[in-house]
Amino acid sequence: MPGVRVVDMSFVPLLPEPYPPPGDIVPLSFLDTRWIHLQQPVQDLLLYPDSTLSSSSLHLCKTSLTQALSFFQPLAGKLTYWHATDQLVIDSSSPDCGVSVIEAESDLDIHRLINEETIDIKAFTKLVPSFSMDELPVPTFAIQITKFVGGGVSVGTALHHTAMDGIGFWRFMETWAAICRDNGVPFRSHLQTSHDRDVILDPQKEQIARQFMRLLAPGLPQLPQVPKSLLQDRLQLTRRTFTLDNTTIQFLKRRACTQCDNQTTFTPSASIAIAAHVWVSLAKAKRLPKENDATSLWLLVDLRAYLKGSKNDVLFTGNCIRGVTVKSTGQDLTAPEGLANACVAISRAVKAVRERPLDGVERWPEEFKNRPTGMNVMVAGSARWGAYEIDFGWGRPGRVELVSMNLDGEVSMFSGREKGSVQATVALAGEQMEVFTKAFIAGLAQQGQSDYHGMARL
Numbered sequence: 001m002p003g004v005r006v007v008d009m010s011f012v013p014l015l016p017e018p019y020p021p022p023g024d025i026v027p028l029s030f031l032d033t034r035w036i037h038l039q040q041p042v043q044d045l046l047l048y049p050d051s052t053l054s055s056s057s058l059h060l061c062k063t064s065l066t067q068a069l070s071f072f073q074p075l076a077g078k079l080t081y082w083h084a085t086d087q088l089v090i091d092s093s094s095p096d097c098g099v100s101v102i103e104a105e106s107d108l109d110i111h112r113l114i115n116e117e118t119i120d121i122k123a124f125t126k127l128v129p130s131f132s133m134d135e136l137p138v139p140t141f142a143i144q145i146t147k148f149v150g151g152g153v154s155v156g157t158a159l160h161h162t163a164m165d166g167i168g169f170w171r172f173m174e175t176w177a178a179i180c181r182d183n184g185v186p187f188r189s190h191l192q193t194s195h196d197r198d199v200i201l202d203p204q205k206e207q208i209a210r211q212f213m214r215l216l217a218p219g220l221p222q223l224p225q226v227p228k229s230l231l232q233d234r235l236q237l238t239r240r241t242f243t244l245d246n247t248t249i250q251f252l253k254r255r256a257c258t259q260c261d262n263q264t265t266f267t268p269s270a271s272i273a274i275a276a277h278v279w280v281s282l283a284k285a286k287r288l289p290k291e292n293d294a295t296s297l298w299l300l301v302d303l304r305a306y307l308k309g310s311k312n313d314v315l316f317t318g319n320c321i322r323g324v325t326v327k328s329t330g331q332d333l334t335a336p337e338g339l340a341n342a343c344v345a346i347s348r349a350v351k352a353v354r355e356r357p358l359d360g361v362e363r364w365p366e367e368f369k370n371r372p373t374g375m376n377v378m379v380a381g382s383a384r385w386g387a388y389e390i391d392f393g394w395g396r397p398g399r400v401e402l403v404s405m406n407l408d409g410e411v412s413m414f415s416g417r418e419k420g421s422v423q424a425t426v427a428l429a430g431e432q433m434e435v436f437t438k439a440f441i442a443g444l445a446q447q448g449q450s451d452y453h454g455m456a457r458l
Contacts, residue, residue, distance in 0.1 A: 009100065030209040141158065155392075252274070253270070296376050299326070303320045379412075
C-alpha cells in the first residue's frame with residue numbers, strides 16, 4: 001500500500017544575530033494566549049507536482065530557511081511558561097533554538113492528491129509534521145519535505161497558533177520561498193518585521209492575557225488534553241475543495257446585492273460572499289426548520305490597522321485577529337433572499353468589530369464556547385491569502401490545503417491558483433457532503449442554466 005517513509009531528520013538552527021523587536025524573548029499578548037488550549041498545531045500542505053528534489057535543492061531549501069528565520073525568529077523558539085511572572089513567552093535565546101525538518105519519501109500519486117476534489121485526509125496527514133503539545137516548553141514550528149518517487153515534492157508545516165496568525169505565517173512562507181528561489185540571496189532591505197506585542201492598545205492587556213491562560217490552560221505548564229478519540233474523529237469528516245473563478249464570485253456578489261431591500265446598499269467582499277454562500281448552502285443541506293432554529297458563523301477579522309504606530313512597511317507577525325460570531329436562523333438563511341441576509345449579517349458584525357476592535361475582549365473565549373447549539377460554521381483563512389504564490393523555484397504549487405480541519409462545518413479559504421479565483425474547502429460529516437455540494441453548486445447556477453460550469457476543478 002502506498003505510503004510515506006521518513007528518510008532523515010535534521011535541525012535548522014537559528015542564526016545568532018540581532019532580531020526584530022523585542023529581541024529573543026517575546027512575551028505573548030491575550031491575542032496569542034487565546035489559542036493556548038489548542039490540542040494540535042495548525043497544519044498546511046503545499047503540493048508541487050512538477051518538481052524534483054535533488055540533494056543540492058534540499059540543501060538550498062534549508063539554508064534559505066535559516067535566513068528566513070532571522071526575520072521570523074519566534075518560529076525557531078520554544079513556547080514557554082514563566083512561573084515566576086505567570087507569563088507565556090516565546091524564548092529564542094537558547095543556542096539549541098531552530099526548526100526540525102523531516103525529510104521523507106512517498107510512493108503516493110501526487111497527481112491524484114492534487115486532482116481529486118475530495119481530500120484523502122489519511123494521505124494528507126502523513127505529509128505534514130506534528131509535535132507534542134502536552135507540556136511546555138514546546139516548539140512553535142516544524143517542517144516536512146517529502147519527495148515523491150514518481151516525481152513531485154510537498155512541503156508540510158505545523159505551527160503552534162500562539163506564535164502567529166495566518167497573515168504572519170504566509171508572509172514567512174513567501175519570505176522563505178523567495179530566498180530559496182533567488183539561490184539563497186537574502187532580501188533584508190525588502191522586509192521589516194516586528195514581534196513586539198506592546199503595539200497592542202489595551203490598558204488591561206496583561207491582566208486579560210493571564211485571564212485567558214487561567215481559563216483555557218489552568219494547569220500550566222501542563223496543557224489541556226482531550227481524548228485521542230476526539231482527535232481521530234476528524235479523520236471521519238469528508239473534505240471537499242471548491243474553486244470559484246472571478247466571474248462566479250462577481251455573480252455571487254451581484255446576486256447578494258439584488259436580493260437586498262432598497263434601504264440596504266452594499267457590496268460584500270469575496271470572502272464574505274463565499275462564506276455567506278457556504279452558510280446558506282449548509283442550512284439548506286441540513287434542512288434547518290424554517291422557524292427560529294439558531295445557527296451561527298464564526299470568522300476572523302484582522303486588527304493590524306488598529307495597532308499603535310501601525311506602518312504599512314513593517315509587518316507585525318504576532319496574532320492580531322479577533323473571532324466574530326454571527327448569528328442567524330434557519331428561516332433567514334433558507335429564505336429566497338437568504339444570501340443577502342447572510343451577507344448583511346456578516347458585514348454588520350465585521351463593521352462593528354472594526355469600529356470597536358477590542359470591545360469586550362475578556363469575553364472572547366466564552367463567546368466562542370457559547371455559540372448556538374444548532375448548526376455552526378467556522379471560517380479560517382481569507383480570499384486574500386496568496387498561498388498559491390509560494391514558489392521555491394519549483395513553480396507554483398498545484399494544490400494547497402489546510403490539513404488540520406477538525407470540525408463539522410469548518411471552512412478554509414485561500415486565494416485560488418488562477419488569477420481572481422478563490423478556493424474554499426469544506427469539512428462535513430460524510431453523509432452530508434453530497435447534499436451540500438448539490439446545494440452549493442445550485443446556488444451558483446446562472447439564471448436559465450441547469451448546470452454550473454464556472455467552478456474549476458483542482
